[in-house]
Structure formats: structure tokens, C-alpha cells
Amino acid sequence: MMYLILLTGVTLLCLGAPCLAQVRSFPPGVLRTECRARLFWIWVDKTYIGSSPWQLEALNDTGFADVMQTNRAAQCGYTITRDVYSNVEIRISFLGCWVKNKNDNQFDVKLQFRVNQGGRIGLFPVSMSCTPSETWDVREIVCEENYMEVSVTRIIPTVILNILSLSGTVGGISQRWQVWFNNSLGAIPAKEAISRGYGVNATVTRVLLRAPYNTPESQVVEVGNFHLDVVPSNMLYSQTLLRIIVDTTIACPRDPPVFTASALSWLSPVVLSPLISGEVTDKTFAMGINGIIQNSTLIEEYKYILNHNFTTVDVTIPFGAPGGFVESDILNNSYVTTYSIHLILQRNWLGINEDDSTTHTSYKPVVAPMIVQMAVFLDHTSKENRYFNVSLGNFYSDVNLKSFIIHKLPLTLDRLPLRQMTTMTSINPNNTYVFYLTVPFSDPLVDQRYLGGLKRRYRLYVTYVLTLVTKNKDFTYTDVVECVIEDVVPPIINSYCAGDRLIIDLTRGNMDYYWLPYLRELPLTNALITSQNITVRNSEAALYIEVPYTSVGLVYEVVKLAGSLVRLDFTLRNNQTLETEISHSFNCPLPTRTLLCLANGTMIVVVDSSVTKPVFNAQKAHLRDPNCTPQEATNERALFNFAAYTCGTTRRFDGDYLVYENEVTFDRQVLLPGQPIISRDSSYRLTVRCRYPIRDTLWLGGQYKSGAIEQRLAVTQAKVLRRRARTHVAELKIAKDENFTAFYQNGDFPVSVQPTDVLYFQADVQTPEPITALKDCWATTFPGQDGITRWDLIVDGCDAETETFSTEVQTSPDWSSRFKVKIHDAPTSQLFIHCKVLICDATSQGQSCPKTCNQTELLMDKSAAPLSTEVVSAGPIQIRAHHNGVVYQNVAEKTPSWTWMLSLGLAVISALTVGAIFLTVRLFTK
Structure with a gap:
């Protein structure tokens, strides 16, 4: 049992001791150190530590490790942060904890990074020694990210230097020192102030007070339109016959920067009134980036702004300016950036006495809000060159041009020269990039539209495909540019009639290659040309079209016995929008044919009794429906014009065709019953037939008979082609x-x-x-x-x-x-x-x-x-007829069976009588 207790104790001891850690050194290039102003600066490359847990420890002369975490770091003057590139950055005040001070002229510090790398603890020691590059000012105030610090020179007789000269830990300050916060607490011992989280010390020549932000004793003071974090305090030293009072009031600007669309501005008051008891002279201001004060030449070159008037100091930095860092991303196909920079504003002023000088330094890390970078698309097109010239900017160096999409066609950069297109990249004065593209007007991907007269509009639909290199994300930008030029040579259309054909003779211009020829509403396709027996001769200079009178698309404006007037409507239409660009119509007189079956279902029939033997009176002819008489007639000729579903026309199916059939009939007139049958009129019947294919085509046919003479009309064919999309059916x-x-x-x-x-x-x-x-x-x-x-x-x-x-x-x-x-x-x-x-x-x-x-x-x-x-x-x-096989009868009065039998017999006798009379009349006629 005692053995287990001993083993557990040893294990717990080693968890917090170096016995489980391995002392290592940072690889070359990972660690950088530098002495700047009153600070130790340390950088560790972000890629080495990565996401590994780590902590910073300050070592005293005995090797004791003081862990510098949030509150402790602020009390001791340690700032643990990240630079604009996300590398670990540590800044340590020369007057911080565990810094070995040699007469305020040399400062040494020993640190170690404790890093947990996959469960293995590595200790990486760092030692630095710095000497101030400039002598100390009477009062020096530092406004760091996590604390405020003031150190003041003290003038003390030599006899008591040994008493007041304190170095080493903060806790080693003499109890003769007290801190008075100018509130109800009164003066409290230095060690009590340390227990409240303050840093208090007295070196050989200086008195120090360090305060984290937002302590109970701090105040927010308004100066004009600005706000300051203020800790009003004094440090007192009391001894027999000796009393020293040092003003250790601290004041730091607390207002955040102001952001515009293109820059950030850090504004603060010129005079920090809580620090000044009287008038000041010789006010000077300097600004710095990343811990380094910038000279006027660099400020002008980088377009920084440092201005001040009677009330305000203005530090303005354009987004993307050198010294800062731009981090980019793609959100919802938009290019967004975040700009970060670490600023310094240093004030120097003199009080009424020449030895009352103050140096006030404020450190301000700034991260601007995410900004959607609006791409700048410009049109540099010159009509004379007949090239589109467009540009897209302004992007930072982490964006590359990947490809283009022009009128829905993707084009990689290596394919552009094949189409006589070019691209180039230029750099703006602010180090942003612009991507140019040139496209010739003549490229088929450029949309061309005739505007009438001599005007033609060229339109370019372009999409830039760009990539964010750092994160391998693509995004696009689409825009349209157009250019109107008077460069159109319109086609010349001549038309004339030749026999039974209507002719279009077109001399080409420079636009009609992009237009489609139409006959009325029908595109002049190969299928239409073949089916309608249309003659077409096409060349670079001319288009010649012969349209037979039977073709679909023709309009019969006048149909009379004397002749017909046929109209051809010819149009040229845009090959993309199908809008009519040029139209031309003309009429041709034609003789009225024996039979015409029009595509709209109209049947036109001409009967001529002069070709029958004997002749008959054409005026008395009619269709199956006796009420359908000629539209126009003479004694010898008659014209019928009727819709195919009227006048007793019958319908039947013949394979894939729908056949409409009617008859033109002339009935012989006979004398009254009981008198001899004598007639001067011959018997005549003309069968007309139109065949319509169920899909796409319409066949026309006709046939007539006259006595013993039978003449068959020539069968003509005409197709009604349904207009279809070019790529879809x-x-x-x-x-x-x-x-x-x-x-x-x-x-x-x-x-x-x-x-x-x-x-x-x-x-x-x-x-x-x-x-x-x-x-x-x-x-x-x-x-x-x-x-x-x-x-x-x-x-x-x-x-x-x-x-x-x-x-x-x-x-x-x-x-x-x-x-x-x-x-x-x-x-x-x-x-x-x-x-x-x-x-x-x-x-x-x-x-x-x-x-x-x-x-x-x-x-x-x-x-x-x-x-x-x-x-x-x-x-x-x-x-179907709605009978459903039901026989309807009168229930109230039922009809006897002998009644319908008698009716049937009478009907048969009547039919036989009529047939005999009809046969007799035909014999006499012949």
C-alpha cells in the first residue's frame, strides 16, 4: 500500500516537472527575436507550432517557471498575440516580471515554450539581452493590447539608493512604497496593489505602475468626442524626513477605428488631458507599423496618412497597403477580403519645465470587417479595331485568372489564341491585378443583331472564371458589353413570276448569313425543299429560290374562275431569336386549277362541262350537300370553295392518312310523274379526294367521272411541316x-x-x-x-x-x-x-x-x-353516338308489331319503284 502511494506521488510530481519534458531547440528559421524600443520581440513560425497546445513560461535565476497566461501576462507586461500573418508574436516590457535589470541600461530575460506535440512535451528555451537604443524619457507611457504601463524617472538622494533600488520580482518592492488611486481606498501598500493585479516596481532610476484594462480603479474619461481609459494614481515613498510623490496616472485611447469602403482611420485626441496639468509645448507625432516607426518618406510612398489638428490625430491606412495583410475568401461566389495591420501612434510633448517630457506610445492591432470586393469591369473597346477589349479588376495577388465562358462556351486560356483572342494581366499602383480580354467582332461567339438601316449591334457575353490560389476556390464574374456600328450591307431581294412558279432572287449582304429564310411561317429546311419540290441555289453571293404554286406557305388571296392571285411571304429571321429582320411579299396571277387542297383544310374544285359529252349546265352543280352550290359559276364552269369538314364531306382512314372525299354532282331534271321522261341535261359526277397524313404530310388527290368518259386528275403532293426546334422534338x-x-x-x-x-x-x-x-x-x-x-x-x-x-x-x-x-x-x-x-x-x-x-x-x-x-x-x-344499345319506346302507348312490319314492306316497294324509274331515265339519256 505504501508502495502505491509513493508511486502515485512521484507520478504527479513528474507531470509538472521537467522530468517528463525534453529540452529542445527550435529549428533554424522558426524563431526570430529582436529588441525594439522598450520591448523584447519574439516570433515563432505558425507552421511549426500549428495547433499544438503550448504555453509561455518566464524563468527566474533559480529556474522557477512562472506561466504567463491572460491575467498574469497583463500584470507582468507580457503580450502574447499573433502578427498579421498569424505567426506567434510575443512582446515583453523591459520593466516586466523576471527581467534582469542592470541599472536600467541592460535587460536580460530567460523564457521557455512548453509545447505538447502529440503527447510529447518539448521545452524550447529562449534567452534575450537588450540595451535601450535611446535614453529614457522623464515619463514613458505604453498602451499595449492587454495592459497600460507608466514609468517615471525619480530623483532620489544617493544615501537612500540602496533602500529604493529594487530589482527582481515585482513582489520584492519595499513596503515603504504605496499606491494611491485617488479614490476612497486611499493609499495602499505596494504589495496590496500587486495582489489586486497591478504591476508595481521601483528600479534604480524609475518608478513603475502597470494596470490591466478594466480594473475596478480604472475610469472612462471623455475628451471631446473621444474616450480614454484612465487609471488616476500616484506612488508615494515615506521615510523619516523623506517623502516622495510620483504621478503615475495612465491614460490610453480606447475608441475603435473607423472603417470606410477603402480605408481604416484610427482617431484619437491630440491632448490627453488627464496626463497634463498645465500647458504643453513641442507636440510631435509619429506612426509605426508592426513595431517600427515609419519615416515621412515611407509614409508618403505607402500612401499612409498621419494628420493632426487642434483636436484630433488621424492615422489612415488604405486597405491593402504595405505592412498589412489581406486574407481572402470566396462566399456566395463573391470575392471577400479581410485586412489586418498592427499600428503604432507615438506622441511626444514637453511640459512647462524643459525636463517635463513625455513619450506616449499606443499599440493598435486592427482587423477590418470582411469586405466584399466589388469587381471593376471596364470596356475599352475601340470600334476602329473591331475588337472587344474588356478588363476585370482589382484583385490581390492571391487571385489568378483560370478560364473564360463566352456565350455559354467554356474556353481555357490556351484555346484563346486559336480563336484570335488574347488575354493579359497588368498591375495597378496599389498592387492589385487587372485581367484583360480581347475578342474579335467576327468570332461566332459574338452575338450580332441587325438594328435596321445600316446599324449592327455586336454583343459579347463574357464570364471570367477566377480562382483563389490560397484556398483553391473558384468564383465567376459575368457581364455583357455591346458595340453598335454602321457597317451593314443589307441584302437586295428581287422577285418575279415565271409560269407556275414564284421566284426569289436575293443578292447577299454581310448580315443575312446569320438569318434563316422562311416561307411564311415555315423555315426553308432541306425537308421542306424536298417535299415541296422547291428549287434552291445558294452561294456566297446569292440565294435563288423557285417555289411551285402547290407549295405550302403560299397564300391564295383571290380564287376565281378567271384566275387566282397567289402571294408569297418571304422573310429572313434571326437564327437565335427567330425575330423577323427583313420581309418581302409579292403576288403572282395563276390560272385556277381543277383541284386545290390547302393546308388549312380548304378544298377548291373547278368543274368544266366543256370537256364532257354532252355538256351540262355547270351553274346547277352542287356538292353532296345540295345546299353547297358554286361560289362562282357560268354555264360551262363552276368554282367550289369549301372547308373539308362541311358540305357532306366524308372522312376515312387509309393507313397513316386521313382521306376527305366529296362529290360535285349535276342531277338531271325530269318531267312531272306520269309524263314521258324527257331531259336535255346529261348525268355528271366528279369525285374529289384529299389525303392528309396524320403526321406531318398532306396528300391531295382528285377524280371525276362523266358518263362513259373517266378522267383521272394528276395526284399532287404537298407537305405541311410542323415547325420544330433545332435541337428538340x-x-x-x-x-x-x-x-x-x-x-x-x-x-x-x-x-x-x-x-x-x-x-x-x-x-x-x-x-x-x-x-x-x-x-x-x-x-x-x-x-x-x-x-x-x-x-x-x-x-x-x-x-x-x-x-x-x-x-x-x-x-x-x-x-x-x-x-x-x-x-x-x-x-x-x-x-x-x-x-x-x-x-x-x-x-x-x-x-x-x-x-x-x-x-x-x-x-x-x-x-x-x-x-x-x-x-x-x-x-x-x-x-361515338350516345345510344348505348338502348331501344327507346313509349311506355304509355305501345306500338303493335303489325305496324312496323307494314312500314317496312311499304319502304321496300318504294325503293324498287324509284330504282326502276332511275334506270329508265339513264337508258333514254344514252
């Missing part, structure tokens, strides 16, 4: 259920529904990145999107509800747009659904097409316009 699908788990395929059309069913629609894009938003949706009875009769389903993104239909726009978990349509009162037996869809980019900074009613036009700003707008269609949808 949209489609409108019909779902089989409300969960959108299955959709109708091509072979399922026409889709057959009941008059009160609910239909479910989904607009898709065949690439995963973009998303869609519904702009408008409507229903027609014809595949054409611009049918004469239409019913609105969605208007400007909002649900539409009428007596016929009601619509509900639904949200989708993916990129699709969905809506459902409830049929209330079906207006027709066949429907086609069309939607205008906005296609937007889901990858643009988290922004997308809105899906809120009335906001489909409010996408974002100029950088967030839709990638494209498409019109998509689905159908046909056939609506």
Missing part, C-alpha cells in the same frame, strides 16, 4: 388512364370515346434536359392547326371552361406538361387537339419554365428566354 400524347401509365400508339388512332368521357394529354420533349410549359391549347375538327372552327382548352397557361369543354392543367413529377379535358357537349363527331408548347432549359442556374397560370411569358430576363416554341397535335378523336 416535342409531341402530344393521349394517355389511356388518369395515371398516365400507358399511351395510345400510332396504330390506335382514331381514338374512340364517349361524349362525356375525360381525355388525358401529355406534352413531351424527346431529350431529358429541357422541360415544357403549356402556352395555349385548342380543339379543331380538322388536322390543320388553324381550322376555321376551334374551341379553346388552355389560354395563356390557364384552364378554360365553356359549355362544351372544361380543362385542368396538372403538374408532373418529371419534365412533362399534362392536362385533362372533360367533354360536356360534344360539338362534332371528330376532334383534333393542338397545343403551343414552350421548351425551356432546366440547367440554366436552377431556373425553368414557369407552370403558373398567366406566367408563361414571364420566364426570366433576357438570358432566360425559351429555347423554342412548338405547336404539337394529337388525333383524330372520334366521339
Whole structure:
């Protein structure tokens, strides 16, 4: 038991003793020491100690270690801090604890750093010896970070020097010394003041008082608009026949610096009135950085400011000035900096007596608040050089240029010369950096827009990608510059008619290479050229286009028997915005053809009785619906102009085509019944047929018969091409259920529904990145999107509800747009659904097409316009008659069975009679 107690005691003893520590030396370059003014200065490199726990210990002659921590360090004149680069910095007053003083002319100190490095204790001893570079002033006051100190020269007879000469520890001061704090305490012994946390000492020539900040005896005194920390005190020495009183009042400025956007200002009063009992003369001021007083040449060179007037001393330092340290960071894609600097302000003044001189030194470490450095983007573009020249600054040396993004295309620095772009870096007088970029107007990444007349606007969208080297963080800055120049050579458009073709002959300028040719609303693509038999010859100097009269995109302004007037609308549109830059329209007269099937669902038919044998009166011809008579007619010719879903037109499906068919009929007139059947009119029937492909194409055809003569019209072909985005293909699908788990395929059309069913629609894009938003949706009875009769389903993104239909726009978990349509009162037996869809980019900074009613036009700003707008269609949808197999009968009066049998027999007899009469008339006609 005694053995365990002994072992435990030895262990506890060694924990606090050097027996467990190893004495080591700092590696070369880690430790720096220097004597400055009245201070020992010590630096230890931050990378060596790192985050290891450590403490500073002062050693006396016997090797006793006094740990210098917060309160003890302030009492003893030790300041443990960090310099602007975060290295350990220690400042020790020459009059501090455990400093060996040789007649106030030489000062020696022994220290050791106790460092815990991974559980191993290292002792790093440091010894310094300093001699003051200047003689002591009568009164010297130091305002350090953690304490205030005053030392005053004492004039004492030689006979008592041995009594008053005290060195060594603070606790060794003679009890004849007392401290009077000018308050209710009265005079207290020096040792009692030491117990209160003060440093009190008397050396061979000086009396010392050191006070931590915010002691109970301290006061805050206002001097004008400023505040001072003041400890009013005197030190008294009493002995028989001898009494010495030394004024040891201390006053230190306490107001924090004032920060502006570009500098910090440390302001304090010119006269520290608690320290002055009378008038002062010869006031001088000096400023220093990091413990070194600066001369006027350096102050001017570094753009420091040291000014004073009757009331205020102003020390102003521009942010980033030499002597300070700028620490940078990236927050929310912004470049932010924190500027830190250690300032010194030294005052010297004389009292009324020449030997009443005071040196007052204040140390002020300043760390400015974090500042967002607003990048300075400047446009130096010269129109004459036809180059964009832009710059971005002003950054400190820890920022490097990494790359660019120009009009959404990333460009590394090594790729710039390949595009005749250049970059360079320049340094401002304040040591900040500016990054320049030049881009030729002719580069395809430069946006060009025709402004009318001879003006063209060049616009550069540029993003700087920069990196913070010290922390390996990237950030960006985006801006736009533009330049307007009168350098446009517009194209020259000539147009003329040649037979059955309309011709555009365009002489190129210098802008139309960036424009797309359109025939009305259709882009002149290879698919349109091939399908419509359009002739195109394209060269660097000219564009030649021949458009047949049957092509889509033509407008039949006048359709008469004498001839038709056809208009071609030709436009050149911006290849990015699709806005019309130049438009040109012209008309050509053409003979009216036998059959025309227009893309909007209009059928135009001309019948000519002069080619039949015998002839008939064309004025009396009609369509299947006898009420549909000619729009214009003579005895020999008749013109019919009607919508394909009217006048008794029938519809049927033939593979992927929807066929509309009607007949032009001339009925022979017969005499009254009972009289001989005599007629001068021949029998005539002309079958006209238009074939519309369900998707994309429209086939036209016609056929007529006249007696024994049959003539087939030439079948012509015209394609109606849906305008599509260049990189996305949209489609409108019909779902089989409300969960959108299955959709109708091509072979399922026409889709057959009941008059009160609910239909479910989904607009898709065949690439995963973009998303869609519904702009408008409507229903027609014809595949054409611009049918004469239409019913609105969605208007400007909002649900539409009428007596016929009601619509509900639904949200989708993916990129699709969905809506459902409830049929209330079906207006027709066949429907086609069309939607205008906005296609937007889901990858643009988290922004997308809105899906809120009335906001489909409010996408974002100029950088967030839709990638494209498409019109998509689905159908046909056939609506069945609502009988459900139920036979309706009058319950109150049931009809006998013999009644309907008699009616059926009479109907059969009547049909046979009519057939016989019809056959007889035909025989006589022939």
C-alpha cells in the first residue's frame, strides 16, 4: 500500500516537472527575436507550432517557471498575440516580471515554450539581452493590447539608493512604497496593489505602475468626442524626513477605428488631458507599423496618412497597403477580403519645465470587417479595331485568372489564341491585378443583331472564371458589353413570276448569313425543299429560290374562275431569336386549277362541262350537300370553295392518312310523274379526294367521272411541316388512364370515346434536359392547326371552361406538361387537339419554365428566354353516338308489331319503284 502511494506521488510530481519534458531547440528559421524600443520581440513560425497546445513560461535565476497566461501576462507586461500573418508574436516590457535589470541600461530575460506535440512535451528555451537604443524619457507611457504601463524617472538622494533600488520580482518592492488611486481606498501598500493585479516596481532610476484594462480603479474619461481609459494614481515613498510623490496616472485611447469602403482611420485626441496639468509645448507625432516607426518618406510612398489638428490625430491606412495583410475568401461566389495591420501612434510633448517630457506610445492591432470586393469591369473597346477589349479588376495577388465562358462556351486560356483572342494581366499602383480580354467582332461567339438601316449591334457575353490560389476556390464574374456600328450591307431581294412558279432572287449582304429564310411561317429546311419540290441555289453571293404554286406557305388571296392571285411571304429571321429582320411579299396571277387542297383544310374544285359529252349546265352543280352550290359559276364552269369538314364531306382512314372525299354532282331534271321522261341535261359526277397524313404530310388527290368518259386528275403532293426546334422534338400524347401509365400508339388512332368521357394529354420533349410549359391549347375538327372552327382548352397557361369543354392543367413529377379535358357537349363527331408548347432549359442556374397560370411569358430576363416554341397535335378523336344499345319506346302507348312490319314492306316497294324509274331515265339519256 505504501508502495502505491509513493508511486502515485512521484507520478504527479513528474507531470509538472521537467522530468517528463525534453529540452529542445527550435529549428533554424522558426524563431526570430529582436529588441525594439522598450520591448523584447519574439516570433515563432505558425507552421511549426500549428495547433499544438503550448504555453509561455518566464524563468527566474533559480529556474522557477512562472506561466504567463491572460491575467498574469497583463500584470507582468507580457503580450502574447499573433502578427498579421498569424505567426506567434510575443512582446515583453523591459520593466516586466523576471527581467534582469542592470541599472536600467541592460535587460536580460530567460523564457521557455512548453509545447505538447502529440503527447510529447518539448521545452524550447529562449534567452534575450537588450540595451535601450535611446535614453529614457522623464515619463514613458505604453498602451499595449492587454495592459497600460507608466514609468517615471525619480530623483532620489544617493544615501537612500540602496533602500529604493529594487530589482527582481515585482513582489520584492519595499513596503515603504504605496499606491494611491485617488479614490476612497486611499493609499495602499505596494504589495496590496500587486495582489489586486497591478504591476508595481521601483528600479534604480524609475518608478513603475502597470494596470490591466478594466480594473475596478480604472475610469472612462471623455475628451471631446473621444474616450480614454484612465487609471488616476500616484506612488508615494515615506521615510523619516523623506517623502516622495510620483504621478503615475495612465491614460490610453480606447475608441475603435473607423472603417470606410477603402480605408481604416484610427482617431484619437491630440491632448490627453488627464496626463497634463498645465500647458504643453513641442507636440510631435509619429506612426509605426508592426513595431517600427515609419519615416515621412515611407509614409508618403505607402500612401499612409498621419494628420493632426487642434483636436484630433488621424492615422489612415488604405486597405491593402504595405505592412498589412489581406486574407481572402470566396462566399456566395463573391470575392471577400479581410485586412489586418498592427499600428503604432507615438506622441511626444514637453511640459512647462524643459525636463517635463513625455513619450506616449499606443499599440493598435486592427482587423477590418470582411469586405466584399466589388469587381471593376471596364470596356475599352475601340470600334476602329473591331475588337472587344474588356478588363476585370482589382484583385490581390492571391487571385489568378483560370478560364473564360463566352456565350455559354467554356474556353481555357490556351484555346484563346486559336480563336484570335488574347488575354493579359497588368498591375495597378496599389498592387492589385487587372485581367484583360480581347475578342474579335467576327468570332461566332459574338452575338450580332441587325438594328435596321445600316446599324449592327455586336454583343459579347463574357464570364471570367477566377480562382483563389490560397484556398483553391473558384468564383465567376459575368457581364455583357455591346458595340453598335454602321457597317451593314443589307441584302437586295428581287422577285418575279415565271409560269407556275414564284421566284426569289436575293443578292447577299454581310448580315443575312446569320438569318434563316422562311416561307411564311415555315423555315426553308432541306425537308421542306424536298417535299415541296422547291428549287434552291445558294452561294456566297446569292440565294435563288423557285417555289411551285402547290407549295405550302403560299397564300391564295383571290380564287376565281378567271384566275387566282397567289402571294408569297418571304422573310429572313434571326437564327437565335427567330425575330423577323427583313420581309418581302409579292403576288403572282395563276390560272385556277381543277383541284386545290390547302393546308388549312380548304378544298377548291373547278368543274368544266366543256370537256364532257354532252355538256351540262355547270351553274346547277352542287356538292353532296345540295345546299353547297358554286361560289362562282357560268354555264360551262363552276368554282367550289369549301372547308373539308362541311358540305357532306366524308372522312376515312387509309393507313397513316386521313382521306376527305366529296362529290360535285349535276342531277338531271325530269318531267312531272306520269309524263314521258324527257331531259336535255346529261348525268355528271366528279369525285374529289384529299389525303392528309396524320403526321406531318398532306396528300391531295382528285377524280371525276362523266358518263362513259373517266378522267383521272394528276395526284399532287404537298407537305405541311410542323415547325420544330433545332435541337428538340416535342409531341402530344393521349394517355389511356388518369395515371398516365400507358399511351395510345400510332396504330390506335382514331381514338374512340364517349361524349362525356375525360381525355388525358401529355406534352413531351424527346431529350431529358429541357422541360415544357403549356402556352395555349385548342380543339379543331380538322388536322390543320388553324381550322376555321376551334374551341379553346388552355389560354395563356390557364384552364378554360365553356359549355362544351372544361380543362385542368396538372403538374408532373418529371419534365412533362399534362392536362385533362372533360367533354360536356360534344360539338362534332371528330376532334383534333393542338397545343403551343414552350421548351425551356432546366440547367440554366436552377431556373425553368414557369407552370403558373398567366406566367408563361414571364420566364426570366433576357438570358432566360425559351429555347423554342412548338405547336404539337394529337388525333383524330372520334366521339361515338350516345345510344348505348338502348331501344327507346313509349311506355304509355305501345306500338303493335303489325305496324312496323307494314312500314317496312311499304319502304321496300318504294325503293324498287324509284330504282326502276332511275334506270329508265339513264337508258333514254344514252
